[in-house]
Amino acid sequence: MIPNKEWMSIRNRREPGFVDGVNNFIDYAFSHSANKEAIRCPCTKCRNAVYKGRSEVQYHLLKNGILENYSTWNFHGEGAGNTQDSTSTQELNEDHMLEDTLDDMDGLLNDIYGRRGEEEDFGMDTEEVAEEPNQDAAAFYRLLQEAKEKLYPNCEYTKLSTIVKLLHLKSIHKWTNKSFDDLLDILRVLIPDGKVNLPESFSSARKYISELGLGYEKYDVCEKSCTLYWGPHKDATSCPVCKLPRYASIDSKGKGKPHKVLRYFPLKPRLQRLFMSSKTASEMRWHKEGRSDDGIMRHPADTPAWKSFDETYPSFASDPRNVRLGAATDGFQPFGNMSSQHIIWPVVLIPYNLPPWLCMKQPYFIMSMIIHGPHSPGMGIDVFLQPMIKDLKDLWEDGVSTYDAHSKKNFQLRASILWTISDFPAYADFSGWSTKGYKACPSCHADTSALYLKGSNKLCYMAHRRWLAPNHKWRKNVAAFNGEREVRAKPNPLSGDEVLMKCCSFTQVPFGRKENPVNYDATNSWENLRKKSIFLSCLIGRISLSATTLTSCTLRKMCAIMC
Template sequence: MLGMDRNWMYGKRDFYFLKRLDEFISHDVSHQKQHGDEEHLICPCSICNNRKKVSCAKELRDHLVMKGFKPDYHVWIWHGEKEYDMQGTSNALNQGNKFDNVDEFEMHGLDFNDIPINVDNDNDDSHDKDNNVEGDNIDRMMDDLERDFIECPEIFQRLIDDSKKPLYPGCSKFTRLSAVLKLYTLKAANGWSYKNYSDLDECPRRKAARYKIKAGDKKKRSPIKTLWYLAIIPRFIRFFANLKDAEYMMWHHEERNKDGKLRHVADAPQWRTIDRTFPDFGGEPRNLRPELCTDGINPFGTLSTQHSSWAVMLIIYNLPPWLTTKSKYILLTLLLSGPKQPGSDIDVYLAPIIEDLKLLWNVGVRVFDVASGSHFQMPAILYCTINDFPAYGNLSGYRLKTDKGCPVCGDDTESE
């Protein structure tokens, strides 16, 4: 399309460059008209990087003249090009053509001593074609999705991680994301229903049953234990979407009486220790410091042991003390329901909330604060846990039913 030679894209921006650029834009506009979207043109400049759209051909031309093309954009996959003679392009690029301007060359992040421009060899016969096509499609999909997740970078980051993480340890053919896409493609292409997907009836390692199956009726079955997880990140974001709640989140910093007396959790030495240890975290008062608490309950009001329900909740210590333990601000995050309590295996059920808390601490989430009218990157730290002694043993893994059951006293525990 429009000739094999693409050296003009990264050469001197002279009359020849402008002529070829106009040809490129004309073709792009024609291509977009065929798809009914000529008013939104994908911009391949070095800044937009094929991830943003411009409203007209003139704006596209201005971007490319001022900023140049994104590096190594030799196959115009976002502008209507489907097939391309990569071997011909490789030969043309390796004929010794150089940039006429060193500054322009370095602007694209290339080494001035590297005369040839690297070309992807995904079409090499020595590679597995199916794997290459699949990998290319995932890369293109991730580029396309990034535009839709500008306001939710943590979700996009999860997709990025899943696109790189093997489906299982040692798997080289599929990632977690590509495996799901492969199954979904097969499902859509062949009209599969959910019945085509088999479900394990027991744990592959411990052979424990997964379902309660009534005698003589294998079709009717219910899980032995069920976990409900109410995602915490969207609810954290909503705190700052409400003006009053957003102001409450700053109360500990702006309105608390700081006379050295212990009136609020923020007056505690632990709060100050966190601020000193992690100054970047402590420097933003809107960063969250939740407490985790859990215990088992009997929802039926009897002493029967036929059913157990465990609740895992978060309490936000940024709030004023008269709101901290109000039901409106206590976040129920996990509810574990089953015939027996989780015991020391509670860590298995805590995995979803632990994953979100790690994401909040390591990366944070982009949040719009309606009180200040601006965005900020909000991390969170698990400030502490509060629970009774048996629940403490389950959460920490500490053995309580011994002669050294006190985790504080340790070897000095007094027992009879």
């Protein structure tokens, strides 16, 4: 029997009714859990994501309260029956996920293709189509139709939902490929029209699902992150830089196990999907056709950098469907433990064509790659970014054929990165300008004022008053600052042309982690610039003028953070 839930609405967690309700909930949850030592903690901090013991769950609920919308205790036995051998919490969760997958095939396609709303026009009316959709768009429309077709007459499931469920079951129960193939053989005989509507094998099922666009490419990486085994090094068996072998071990069949793997999600098909929905395709023009150009900055399209880019490249700006991107990255500990010896760096692209209430929403973020390993990639992140930069160069120079569901025509889609988004340490990895040392500020560069504090063995940057107006009262304030009046003018930020010129004056040293790190080679650097950024390599000779504008704007912004 399910305990009374009225205690969940009590605001004062010190009241006896709330305390008794917490104790009754814990007794009920443990009585319906296969794990008698820990259950999911439903407090507002853990949110059913962390397993805790009885006393810890009680403490968290009394301190943080319970989730307000957790009215049905799915993770704690509700709906599993009243018997002691009821389904475990994990199994209940998996069943719930499976039902969601079956009931919401449209939602699955919505998340993948950026579709929103129930009454959208997908350009499938042949009387209105001006051009035939290209191959990628046609595959999407076919999947959309199959998401509504039943597996056989009067069947509850569709072909798409059945295959998704079978693959999901294989994953969570760790079936072998052979067992999955045998199951398909039986189902193809037992189910009406099974030989037509069900795949023959696991590989056929994966190929069918791959049209959803959920695939990725895997590239082996050197143990010390010196080399990405792709392009000219695709078939190499050892690293050309450190000479270490490519594989950590080789099995009896001759298949090698790499030290590290980069997972790259191709960019072109993900940009194409933004135009497969008529509404999303229309909103990709918003920056040009729907924005109010009244001089107020509400969107990146209102910035001087965006406008300067349009003036420099009128052919790119002439088609509002061409995509302007921002690249963001940062590292995190996947297990929430700062002492963990593992870190993951996702690289995300943001399409700024969309209006501000959409472009920063999760469904429109484009996951480009996942870099993982025991250490941060540091400035060697350029090794991992090579596939993404190649796609960006192709999208800039040649573009990719894309079907616009709004205009019902195919066009050549092009794209360009305008900004990178990161915190200050990751800014160093992206740009190559070291954010440590006596010249850490990229805006002050050689004029950075750094003071070494002997007691704490740290550098302190105290010259922020240089950026104030010449007659500002704080320039004369001696007591509140370092005891001196500030009379110096603000430093002149580097221009993009200066950065390009200086980067061409030294040779890039190979990337990779060294066993005995040494100080950088002064002949292969300039001030605090330690490398030629891979983003700079695709700017030189092609968009140097826009680099001038964008670099200067970026440096000014970063000085606001540092100084």
